[in-house]
Amino acid sequence: MSDPAAGGADVEPSSPDDTAAEPAGPTAWGVPxxxxxxxxxxxxxxxxxxxxxxxxxxxxxxxxxxxxxxxYSAHPGRTDLPEGIRPERFEVVASLLSHATGGRVRLRTQxxxxxxxxxxxxxxxxxxxxxxxxxxxxxxxxxxxxxDHTRILMPEDWEGHPLRRDVSMGRIPVQFxxxxxxx
Amino acid sequence: xxxxxxxxxSPMGPGRTDLGPSERVYRRDETxxxxxxxxxxxxxxxxxxxxxxxxxxxxxxMILNMGPSHPSTHGVLRxxxxxxxxxxxxxxxxxxxxxTGMEKTAEDLxxxxxxxxxTRMDYAAPLFSELAFSMxxxxxxxxxxxxxxxxxxxxxxxxxxxxxxxxFQATNGMDLGAVSMMIYGWREREEVLRFFxxxxxxxxxHNYIRPGGVAADLPDGWQADVRRLLELIPPRxxxxxxxLTGQPIFRGRLHGVGVITPAEALxxxxxxxxxxxxxxxxxxxxxxxxxxxxxxEFDVIVGTHGDSFDRYAIRxxxxxxxxxxxxxxxxxxxxxxxxxxDKKVTPPPRARIDESMEALIHHxxxxxxxxxxxxxxxxxxxxxxxxxLGCYLVSDGGPKPYRMHIRGPSFVNLQTLPHxxxxxxxxxxxxxxxxxxPIMGEVDR
Numbered sequence: 001m002s003d004p005a006a007g008g009a010d011v012e013p014s015s016p017d018d019t020a021a022e023p024a025g026p027t028a029w030g031v032p033x034x035x036x037x038x039x040x041x042x043x044x045x046x047x048x049x050x051x052x053x054x055x056x057x058x059x060x061x062x063x064x065x066x067x068x069x070x071x072y073s074a075h076p077g078r079t080d081l082p083e084g085i086r087p088e089r090f091e092v093v094a095s096l097l098s099h100a101t102g103g104r105v106r107l108r109t110q111x112x113x114x115x116x117x118x119x120x121x122x123x124x125x126x127x128x129x130x131x132x133x134x135x136x137x138x139x140x141x142x143x144x145x146x147x148d149h150t151r152i153l154m155p156e157d158w159e160g161h162p163l164r165r166d167v168s169m170g171r172i173p174v175q176f177x178x179x180x181x182x183x
Numbered sequence: 184x185x186x187x188x189x190x191x192x193s194p195m196g197p198g199r200t201d202l203g204p205s206e207r208v209y210r211r212d213e214t215x216x217x218x219x220x221x222x223x224x225x226x227x228x229x230x231x232x233x234x235x236x237x238x239x240x241x242x243x244x245m246i247l248n249m250g251p252s253h254p255s256t257h258g259v260l261r262x263x264x265x266x267x268x269x270x271x272x273x274x275x276x277x278x279x280x281x282x283t284g285m286e287k288t289a290e291d292l293x294x295x296x297x298x299x300x301x302t303r304m305d306y307a308a309p310l311f312s313e314l315a316f317s318m319x320x321x322x323x324x325x326x327x328x329x330x331x332x333x334x335x336x337x338x339x340x341x342x343x344x345x346x347x348x349x350x351f352q353a354t355n356g357m358d359l360g361a362v363s364m365m366i367y368g369w370r371e372r373e374e375v376l377r378f379f380x381x382x383x384x385x386x387x388x389h390n391y392i393r394p395g396g397v398a399a400d401l402p403d404g405w406q407a408d409v410r411r412l413l414e415l416i417p418p419r420x421x422x423x424x425x426x427l428t429g430q431p432i433f434r435g436r437l438h439g440v441g442v443i444t445p446a447e448a449l450x451x452x453x454x455x456x457x458x459x460x461x462x463x464x465x466x467x468x469x470x471x472x473x474x475x476x477x478x479x480e481f482d483v484i485v486g487t488h489g490d491s492f493d494r495y496a497i498r499x500x501x502x503x504x505x506x507x508x509x510x511x512x513x514x515x516x517x518x519x520x521x522x523x524x525d526k527k528v529t530p531p532p533r534a535r536i537d538e539s540m541e542a543l544i545h546h547x548x549x550x551x552x553x554x555x556x557x558x559x560x561x562x563x564x565x566x567x568x569x570x571x572l573g574c575y576l577v578s579d580g581g582p583k584p585y586r587m588h589i590r591g592p593s594f595v596n597l598q599t600l601p602h603x604x605x606x607x608x609x610x611x612x613x614x615x616x617x618x619x620x621p622i623m624g625e626v627d628r
Contacts, residue, residue, distance in 0.1 A: 037322045037561045062449050066562070066573055066590040075579040080559060093575065095562055095590075102470050106562060126208045127452025129217075130598050138286070147211035148219035153279040153627060156222050162284060169291050 025082045029055045032082035042107045043085045049109050050119035053094065056105060057124050061096035064125035065104070067132060068093050069139040073113075074165040089113040090141050094121070094128075111141055120146040138163035205446035208602055216605035218265050218273035220246075225263060243267065251280045255358045255613045258623030262600075262612075269608050274601040281627035289587035293553025294320050297584065299390045301574075304589060305625040306387055308347040310340050311567035312589065312625075313392035318473065318563035319576040320394035323556045326528065329520040332396035337474045338409070338512045339382070339391065341505040345416065346375035347568040348498040351620050352423060355495060358617040359436050361427060371419050378408050395529050396522025406513055413510055420502060428499065437492035441603035441615035444489060451602070452595050455570025456501070457619065460486035460493035467566035479511045491618035501568075527554050553582030569593050569620060591625040
């Protein structure tokens with residue numbers, strides 16, 4: 001079935017067979033590239049994060065549209081990573097947009113739980129300042145070289161990072177007046 | 184940033200390469216327009232005894248808090264302003280007062296319940312969040328939406344753009360002292376909301392656009408209702424023009440206030456009317472068409488100076504363009520299903536449950552467990568009244584999103600605020616906040 005919203009010409013859903021069948025795999029800007037619903041996805045290693053984004057920017061990707069983090073700790077056995085990329089707990093996801101070609105590229109880098117730190121993209125795209133603060137605030141991945149590495153949505157004295165999978169959803173128990181508590 | 188300037192000339196029109204400077208948004212030291220001061224640091228400053236007045240102007244800087252409860256901050260936006268006299272030196276938008284963890288909540292709701300959550304983000308344009316979320320789910324499901332559903336979505340979204348921009352006109356007028364404008368803007372918006380109520384059952388938070396289509400078909404006589412809006416609103420817009428656009432006082436308040444260059448807007452990831460006010464014609468409806476926007480005619484409205492007046496005028500004219508699209512949809516609306524006939528995704532009609540065991544099973548599965556979405560991750564973007572609204576969705580194959588992230592245009596656009604205000608007067612600050620048009624529900628999510 002074709003996808004009305006993707007807009008890409010060659011829709012090729014990524015499946016485990018696709019990535020496994022290509023040992024070397026295609027690359028772009030020197031890093032493994034895959035395709036997800038017609039959208040180009042780059043998988044730079046975390047130590048080449050800044051450098052890869054910088055190369056994309058030099059090639060006309062003028063805007064950093066989005067930056068977020070996914071905590072994959074409750075989703076083991078992912079199959080959409082290319083060979084040679086080891087899944088880690090955190091994944092920083094950035095979407096870049098080129099206006100000359102109208103193309104988008106998404107960068108996903110694996111960030112280990114033991115050292116959750118990525119280079120900040122502020123010097124390339126100052127617009128990522130708030131997005132990186134949000135990512136730090138809610139998921140606890142820090143961005144080295146960020147000009148204002150503080151919480152943004154949660155109170156400043158908050159402890160923990162609520163969007164992590166090991167933080168519970170939180171519930172307020174129903175209370176009835178004058179009734180003995182069940183707890 | 185000359186390399187950026189060379190590559191991004193096409194939306195500026197032929198022969199234009201002057202994207203303008205962008206260095207000022209890259210500053211990270213204390214010369215930056217962004218006041219990078221934590222609340223704890225501000226409290227220390229506030230607790231220290233006042234400096235004895237020495238007559239030196241540099242000693243008379245002060246931190247002024249505007250908000251979070253302030254009539255012109257459009258909700259619970261708080262601004263920490265570093266002032267020197269009446270001039271704003273630096274500014275820090277402090278947000279989070281409306282943070283309710285909606286992205287976390289989304290992980291606990293099925294895909295069918297998802298729109299009820301996202302619709303509460305941008306409460307002035309709720310249908311756009313529903314649309315972005317639904318488009319992302321449909322991409323993961325590899326689902327084709329019936330044409331009628333696509334066109335209903337377009338009609339509703341364009342009318343929602345009208346109501347959202349009317350709300351802007353109302354609050355913008357109020358912020359600038361044209362209080363009668365507030366009444367007029369709300370009045371016309373209510374006409375649009377009345378149509379929404381007829382179609383979706385609710386004035387706001389519709390939960391109307393759902394994965395697989397829309398919740399209900401358009402009611403009988405919807406064409407007459409839309410035609411009535413098409414006849415009602417344009418003359419009222421002409422009245423606004425008389426009341427505001429040509430008035431020297433109104434223009435004087437907005438001209439040259441809060442100026443931003445195209446290169447700065449790009450660097451700050453600003454989209455929507457803020458980017459277009461700089462003369463940079465970027466509109467996802469035209470440049471990355473989704474739904475059926477490539478089958479209707481409309482113009483992308485751009486400004487010239489990147490100031491508050493351009494942002495006002497763009498929104499005013501975008502209402503006219505949206506009505507133009509709605510008029511074309513009246514003629515082009517196809518017949519057919521309003522939601523996909525996939526029993527695994529779309530709940531069966533109530534009457535089928537009584538006569539079909541399978542329908543009962545599908546109904547039960549969809550409303551208890553929810554439908555399963557194949558593993559994968561995708562990003563879907565739409566042009567909301569405030570800019571690019573994107574939904575990044577990760578599925579682990581279960582009935583609930585593994586991660587749902589909304590790229591809110593208000594959240595990102597708010598970063599332009601310190602740069603727009605830098606060096607301006609505090610009275611102009613109100614005009615600048617208004618022209619950015621942030622919706623705090625979407626900023627804080």
